[in-house]
Amino acid sequence: MIRQMLSADPHSPPLTIQQHIIKEQQRFPDASGEFSFLLSGITLAAKQIQTQVRRAGLGNFLGDYGSENVQGESQQKLDVYANDVMIQSLASRESVGVLASEENEQAMVMPHRSQTARYAVVFDPLDGSSNIDVNVSVGTTFSIFRKPDGVDFENPEQWVLQSGVKQIAAGYVVYGSSTVMVYTVGHGVHGFTLDPNIGAFVLSHENIRMPAQGKYYSVNEAYQKSFPDAYNRFISKLQSGEVGGTDYSSRYIGSLVADFHRTLWRGGIFMYPPTKTHPQGKLRLLYEANPIAFIAEQAGGLATSGSERILDIVPTGIHQRTPLIVGSKVEMDSLRHELELGD
Ligand code: AHM
Numbered sequence: 001m002i003r004q005m006l007s008a009d010p011h012s013p014p015l016t017i018q019q020h021i022i023k024e025q026q027r028f029p030d031a032s033g034e035f036s037f038l039l040s041g042i043t044l045a046a047k048q049i050q051t052q053v054r055r056a057g058l059g060n061f062l063g064d065y066g067s068e069n070v071q072g073e074s075q076q077k078l079d080v081y082a083n084d085v086m087i088q089s090l091a092s093r094e095s096v097g098v099l100a101s102e103e104n105e106q107a108m109v110m111p112h113r114s115q116t117a118r119y120a121v122v123f124d125p126l127d128g129s130s131n132i133d134v135n136v137s138v139g140t141t142f143s144i145f146r147k148p149d150g151v152d153f154e155n156p157e158q159w160v161l162q163s164g165v166k167q168i169a170a171g172y173v174v175y176g177s178s179t180v181m182v183y184t185v186g187h188g189v190h191g192f193t194l195d196p197n198i199g200a201f202v203l204s205h206e207n208i209r210m211p212a213q214g215k216y217y218s219v220n221e222a223y224q225k226s227f228p229d230a231y232n233r234f235i236s237k238l239q240s241g242e243v244g245g246t247d248y249s250s251r252y253i254g255s256l257v258a259d260f261h262r263t264l265w266r267g268g269i270f271m272y273p274p275t276k277t278h279p280q281g282k283l284r285l286l287y288e289a290n291p292i293a294f295i296a297e298q299a300g301g302l303a304t305s306g307s308e309r310i311l312d313i314v315p316t317g318i319h320q321r322t323p324l325i326v327g328s329k330v331e332m333d334s335l336r337h338e339l340e341l342g343d
């Protein structure tokens with residue numbers, strides 16, 4: 001279960017994310033400090049993004065930027081801002097050689113071209129951006145890979161076209177009623193809440209465990225007629241109390257980070273199955289499904305595309321899509337059973 005660290009002793013000094021990362025880094029024998037410096041680039045960017053998200057209605061920061069990204073989706077001003085901030089923060093870290101973003105068609109080689117660079121970061125700078133203008137939670141997702149041996153700056157996409165099991169760290173930031181960052185380096189999942197008084201992410205949830213079963217399912221039911229039958233049978237079972245005897249409620253925000261954050265905390269299941277308009281699923285493997293799947297598994301949950309474990313998928317393209325079903329063990333087992341029966 002989630003342990004509330006802050007309530008343990010209100011007078012103990014807060015443990016910041018920076019201190020926590022340094023502690024985690026000691027698990028790696030060859031740790032040089034560069035990995036914690038890399039992660040500090042992400043927390044710095046997150047603080048800047050959250051500042052603009054919080055003031056979005058005040059400046060001139062709402063609405064369309066007037067261009068489309070590589071997916072053909074219109075870019076919001078905050079998408080562009082968040083992307084610039086992530087790139088600027090990470091480009092100054094010499095340990096980072098390559099970046100890939102939802103907002104950029106190609107993988108980006110960092111101008112320093114440092115021979116000591118050994119990490120690649122993939123990210124969605126502001127996920128769920130259709131929710132920005134209506135003041136609903138949005139988020140940032142990221143995933144970190146080590147540079148594969150023998151790969152250089154001539155082939156930047158090879159730095160990031162790695163299956164999810166190769167992630168060395170992943171996380172997300174949810175800009176909700178508070179700003180929370182959740183991350184894993186493969187030794188459990190930890191959550192940090194931004195304390196606006198001191199401007200630091202402070203450990204608020206250590207060793208987060210996803211409950212084995214929840215009471216919410218999360219799916220865009222407007223598309224139900226175009227889901228494969230197995231998903232509809234499973235949804236019927238949820239609705240009729242046939243999954244662990246639970247009476248389910250539905251919750252769907254339309255921001256993956258927020259929908260997953262609730263699923264991580266409360267248990268249950270999030271689904272974005274194949275649909276007629278998105279037969280390969282809508283969500284992107286590298287910077288949406290992979291970090292969420294890594295965190296889910298580290299917290300005791302499961303994540304599948306419907307046909308295979310998300311973390312085992314070997315990507316062929318930076319913006320490749322996948323169906324994503326992620327959640328608690330009981331719901332995931334019940335869905336697997338329906339999928340095995342076929343359509
Ligand atoms: P985005 O990256 O363009 O913001 O799209 C991803 C978002 C996810 O956050 C969310 O889970 C999904 O799109 C919602 O899609 P839909 O509106 O089709 O239900």
Ligand code: MG
Pocket residue numbers: 102124126127128288
């Ligand atoms: Mg996105």
